Amino acid sequence: MADVMAFTIGLWVLLYFLDANRGNGLVEFIHDAATWLAGWSYDLFTFDREWVQVVVGYGIAAVAYLVIGHLIAGRLYRR
Incomplete structure (x- = not known):
């Protein structure tokens, strides 16, 4: 599940850099999902650009989901 969340956030960052059409339904869905997932980290730091x-706002959330998710999965697997 953590991989899916991180993938969604990463996909939005990629779509942002590719200047995807935000009027497209799929792009809008990915953006809304990534914004919801990264809501806690997006304004943690502010940058002029x-x-x-x-990258930083969404990236922090993606890395956190991956690290925490894999730590939990590793703990559960060992039991």
Whole structure:
């Protein structure tokens, strides 16, 4: 599950850099999901350049989901 969440966030960052059409339903869905998932980390730091804000704000959430998710999965697997 953590991989899916991190993938969704990473996909939005990729779509942002590719300047995807935000009027498209799929792009809008990915953006909304990533924004919801990264809501806690997006404004943690502020930067002057928008692209840095997107990478850092969403990237922190993606890395956190991966690390925490894999730590939990590793603990559960050992039992």
